[in-house]
Amino acid sequence: MPPTPPLTPPLTPQRRPLILAIAGCSGSGKTTLARELAAxxxxxxxxxxxxxxxxxxxxxxxxxxxxxxxxxxxxxxxxTQHLRALASGHSIQRPIYDFATHTRVADRTETILPRSxxxxxxxxxxxxxxxxxxxxxxxxxxxxxxxCLIRRIHRDVLERGRTEQSVRDQFEATAxxxxxxxxLPSAAxxxxxxxxxxxxxxxxxxxxxxxxxxxxxxxxxQSTLP
Numbered sequence: 001m002p003p004t005p006p007l008t009p010p011l012t013p014q015r016r017p018l019i020l021a022i023a024g025c026s027g028s029g030k031t032t033l034a035r036e037l038a039a040x041x042x043x044x045x046x047x048x049x050x051x052x053x054x055x056x057x058x059x060x061x062x063x064x065x066x067x068x069x070x071x072x073x074x075x076x077x078x079x080t081q082h083l084r085a086l087a088s089g090h091s092i093q094r095p096i097y098d099f100a101t102h103t104r105v106a107d108r109t110e111t112i113l114p115r116s117x118x119x120x121x122x123x124x125x126x127x128x129x130x131x132x133x134x135x136x137x138x139x140x141x142x143x144x145x146x147x148c149l150i151r152r153i154h155r156d157v158l159e160r161g162r163t164e165q166s167v168r169d170q171f172e173a174t175a176x177x178x179x180x181x182x183x184l185p186s187a188a189x190x191x192x193x194x195x196x197x198x199x200x201x202x203x204x205x206x207x208x209x210x211x212x213x214x215x216x217x218x219x220x221x222q223s224t225l226p
Contacts, residue, residue: 017087017116017118018041018118019083019120019135019137020117020135021120021125021135022037022119022121022125022138023124023186024123024143025143025179025183025184026069026123027143027148027149027155028147028196030121030123033139033194033200033203033207036204037119038117040204041116042115042116043118043119044086044112044113044114044115046082046083046121047121048074048076049099050095050097051074051078053074054095056103067174067178068174069123069175069177069178070174071127071128071182076124076128077130080128080131082094086112086115087114087134089114091114096108096109096110099160120135123179124182124186136216137207137214138189138190138191139190139194139207140186140189140193140194141203142187142195143196143197147196147197148196149176153167191210191214192206192210194206194207
């Protein structure tokens with residue numbers, strides 16, 4: 001049996017790609033949803049995390065003290081340029097960010113090819129007006145702070161070698177205040193809001209049904225998840 005084709009046709013010079021954005025607080029489940037939708041659409045995924053500003057000009061001890069949850073920490077103008085280029089059918093050279101040193105890898109980039117669907121994902125994906133102007137549909141993943149903190153602890157302790165106390169300290173010092181100031185208000189720009197406490201398949205289904213209502217994709221008869 002031949003494979004099921006993606007919901008969006010291949011990119012051609014006459015067709016602009018579908019551009020989605022997924023935002024929400026750190027730990028809300030937005031990255032998991034973005035990856036699932038990227039697989040569903042065979043999309044190019046553009047996480048904001050790759051566009052953290054290079055801090056190589058600072059001593060290592062000072063880099064770790066920076067506020068990585070503030071909008072100024074992201075080089076959003078570069079991401080906007082890259083998104084426009086991909087939407088026009090051109091490839092880009094995306095920065096490679098080293099999270100251990102808080103610097104961009106010198107003299108190295110990753111070639112990203114355009115596809116018929118582009119997905120921008122990050123806590124501030126709905127904050128920047130220049131990016132918002134390019135989206136066809138924007139999704140906000142809502143989740144309470146307590147749940148986000150639990151998920152951050154689980155992720156950072158297991159995957160990043162951090163202590164639980166360090167995660168809690170950072171959450172209270174920057175993550176939570178910046179979420180209250182910048183991330184939560186950006187939910188007002190979302191086309192559709194899903195709950196981070198719901199199952200992943202239901203969140204995906206809600207997004208697909210919303211796109212169908214906007215006549216952006218083919219009709220969705222049932223969930224595409226197993």
